[in-house]
Amino acid sequence: MAAPQIGLGDQAPDFTLPTQSGTEVTLSDFRDKKTVVLFFYPKDETAGCTAEVCSFRDNYEVFTEAGAEVIGISSDSVSSHERFAGRYSLPFTLVSDEGGEIRKRYGVPSKLGILPGRVTYVIDRSGVVRHVFNSMVNINGHVKGALKIVQELQA
Template identity: 70%
Template sequence: MAEKTIGVGDVAPDFTLPAQTGEQVTLADYRGDKVVVLYFYPKDDTRGCTAEACAFRDSYEEFAEAGAQVIGISSDSIASHEKFANKYNLPFVLVADERGEVRKRYGVPATLGILPGRVTYVIDRTGVVRHTFTSMVNIGKHIEGALEIVRNLAHEQASA
């Protein structure tokens, strides 16, 4: 059962999960330093997920220049993530939520009740969710929407 769906204005639930490198990634480690673009996706090396990962890859430099870290998350294993990241030269972190616990904490919905959903969150430097986008098919909007918010947050910080 999914918990409350995390939305704009909520504090992003913290987590520590293994990345494709085997290193542990903790969301709270980015607080005060980077905006985090956290995107949940259904499965490594499937058509839609590959398109989304490659779109994040192709925009990665723009995210990095605006002070953001991209993190992909699915229930695939560390080995699956490593193979996926290497195959498509993904420059960002993929974390393994093998039991789906973080997905549940964020309240990411399943599509048709069975397929893990596709949701992107932009989390500001204080750990607050500033943007969410849910769509299984409109992959480009995940990247465009997140990049726009990240740039706005960078601009806000620069003028603060």
């Protein structure tokens, strides 16, 4: 059973997961250094997810200029992420949450009980969640909403 969904003002659960390059990333390593845009998405190589990662890719420079790091997370394997990131020239990290443990810790809901949900979190430099956007279909809302909060946090 999933935990209650992490919300505004909550401390973001820490994790260490493998990336598409086979290295590991730990969320708390960004503490006091960068805002983190953490987006959970259902599956590599699906139409909606490809649109979402390409939108984050196309805005990546704006995120980094505002002091943020972008991390995508799904339950796909490291090798699937490696192919997906290569195919779409993704400049940010994809992490593999095989088994969905981190998804459960964040309380990211499933759609129709089977399809992993699509939720974006903006986590400030102290590890506190400052923005949550949950929509399977409003792909642009994930990027636009996160960018607005990241720029406000930088100001």
